[in-house]
Amino acid sequence: MGGSAFASGGNPLYTPRMPPAVYTAVRDHCHAVLFSLFVVVASPIEGPEKPNFGDIDILMALPHDDSPDKVGPYGATILREAMRRLGAVRAQSFKGKASFAIPWPADQLARAPVPPEDIGEDSKPPHIQVDLSLSPSLDLLHWALFKHAHGDFWNIVGSSILRPLGLVVDEQALWIRVPEIENKDRKRSRIMLSEEPAVVLHFLGLSEDDDANSVWDQPFPSVQAMFDCVTNSRFFYLADLRSEAHNIGKNTDPNLARLALVDKVNDLSHLKSNDRRRLRKRPLFAQWTEYMQTTLYGNYEHLPTKMYSDAVPTRESVRDAVFEQFPGVEAKYKVVSQSYLRETHLLAVRTAAKNAVPPFLPLSHRGGVVAAVRQALGIKKVRDGGNDDEAADAAMRWTVEGVTEHVHDNWLELVEETSPETYKKYVEDERSAASNSSMSELPSTLSSTLSSTLPSEQQSTADPEPEPEPNRPTSG
Incomplete structure (x- = not known):
């Protein structure tokens, strides 16, 4: 089988492959008809030694009448007119491209392959699939002819x-x-x-x-x-x-x-x-x-x-x-490469900073803490008020391992420095939670953190009694 656009479905058409003589005759006829609508009509150069052809590819450009009402969106109007003039019995179209099924020429029926026995009587008359493509410019048409020349x-x-x-x-x-x-x-x-x-x-x-x-x-x-x-x-x-x-x-x-x-x-x-x-x-x-x-x-x-x-x-x-060979490409190549590497490194540093925030933080605080840590490092996201160029510059000062270690060891200080409100709310909530739990039941990092942030009067209740000063010798 040749063209397959209409060879399946509820009402298939028989579209066998064409011998070269039929292909050439039908292609040239279609070109002649389409020249009445377009200034430029052409088909790609065929591949060598082809024994037969499955369909006919035709490219067009520069409609004689290019007014919007004559061409229509994506050329839909002028393609419908092309369908009518070519005598198509079936069509499929999408955004400047169309596939038509036209009857096999009566004077060439003797050259049509015999249809397989399993094809229904209504599908046996042979048809030819013609694929049209409307190019928006002459340059694009020339490139398309070049790209599709010589078959494969x-x-x-x-x-x-x-x-x-x-x-x-x-x-x-x-x-x-x-x-x-x-x-x-x-x-x-x-x-x-x-x-x-x-x-x-x-x-x-x-x-x-x-x-x-x-x-x-x-x-x-x-x-x-x-x-x-x-x-x-x-x-x-x-x-x-x-x-x-x-x-x-x-x-x-x-x-x-x-x-x-x-x-x-x-x-x-x-x-x-x-x-x-x-x-x-x-x-x-x-x-x-x-x-x-x-x-x-x-x-x-x-x-x-x-x-x-x-x-x-x-x-x-x-x-x-x-x-x-191509002046200017080296500079573009370096810009594209370096830009992408900077972006991927920024993403890696942002991810590392997020993952380094302790896992025991409640979800109600984790987002605020992560945002505050990223702000402290200068790697905020755009939606959080950051600038990606400046953030990429800041990220380049870190390795993934370095930012992981720094955030792991200093996350609370970073939050206190850049977002006092987030820091205060977190400490208050954790202190409240700690008052209902034994400090020994909390993670060691959290226990030591809260101990160091308790107000002095609360710390004094937990501190041991101060030792008395030693007796001083009296003067004689």
């Missing part, structure tokens, strides 16, 4: 080159990730490098002879040509099996060690869930995985030495290359 090209580059090196190409641009932040806040860890396709191709070494458009004006002539483009990237790297086999094979037979390493390469359990899904559903991605296993590692000794003898790219070397 960017999925392959992403899994094999970009992701391990802290780079990512998404629906907007090429980015680098800050590793200290990546696993905690993936969106915040990104710093934009470029949204210009030619710049991105040049940086990654994916253009031919410095002509960034040479392989991006038409499909690759073959799957092998596309794979060659990927492996020619400046950042593509194959582990040196000879050296790694030696490391893995210490105290073992070298040949067995080499086989063990190849088995490790063929183990797909390390793949992310998205990549494992692509293996099942995306033929080109599955071909690349097989190519890595059988052609590259399977014929390792016959590979060009470039693939494994050049300096191994690392996140650090790629980061340095980014700083050299």
Whole structure:
């Protein structure tokens, strides 16, 4: 089955995969119709050697009539008009994107695959799924065409080159990730490098002879040509099996060690869930995985030495290359990294200060005591009247261990210093509780604290009788 947007539910449609001739004819017809509504209409370059197609992707920009009543919110009005002009029988739309089901052309019915026997009679007439996307600007349309060109090209580059090196190409641009932040806040860890396709191709070494458009004006002539483009990237790297086999094979037979390493390469359990899904559903991605296993590692000794003898790219070397290629990114990188580290350290110090307040405090006092301790340390939260920049500066003067020890030993003094009312109320309540309990039944810290804060007249009742002064000699 091809397009799946309408192939399930209470009234499914039969949307089989299209042979190339049908795909090209229907795509070109849809473009011609949509040009009556938009200045720019285009489809991404197809992947190489595709035997058939599941749907037709079309991007549009610059409506001829861009008045709000003609376009509508998120382009809903103009997309409905596109549906009408394309003769769609079914539609799904959401925020500038739409999927239409149009009848299979009558003059191409002979090329429609025979429907499976388990499809109901009402669902057997073939339909074609057309996915439309309305771009808010010409620049975004150009990037979308670039990002979705050549089928799974960017999925392959992403899994094999970009992701391990802290780079990512998404629906907007090429980015680098800050590793200290990546696993905690993936969106915040990104710093934009470029949204210009030619710049991105040049940086990654994916253009031919410095002509960034040479392989991006038409499909690759073959799957092998596309794979060659990927492996020619400046950042593509194959582990040196000879050296790694030696490391893995210490105290073992070298040949067995080499086989063990190849088995490790063929183990797909390390793949992310998205990549494992692509293996099942995306033929080109599955071909690349097989190519890595059988052609590259399977014929390792016959590979060009470039693939494994050049300096191994690392996140650090790629980061340095980014700083050299993209002026201004280094400063942004440092600001993002340092800002996040300051915030996380502030959070850690605030948490440590809270946890260091003695656990025996009643809940009625704990919040006030914690707030007073944080105020004394200069790390109050914004909602408590603090300033995060000033609090981060104050937190940088402490380690987690240091603030824990300081608060544990001096919490009551810190409360008395910064919040006399909180201190007074706490002492009064604890003294009242202590009068109903033996001091020996209280925690030792609390007992000693209250003893030291009792008024002098109360302390005198508990103090032992003073010893009489010794007799003084009388003068003769």
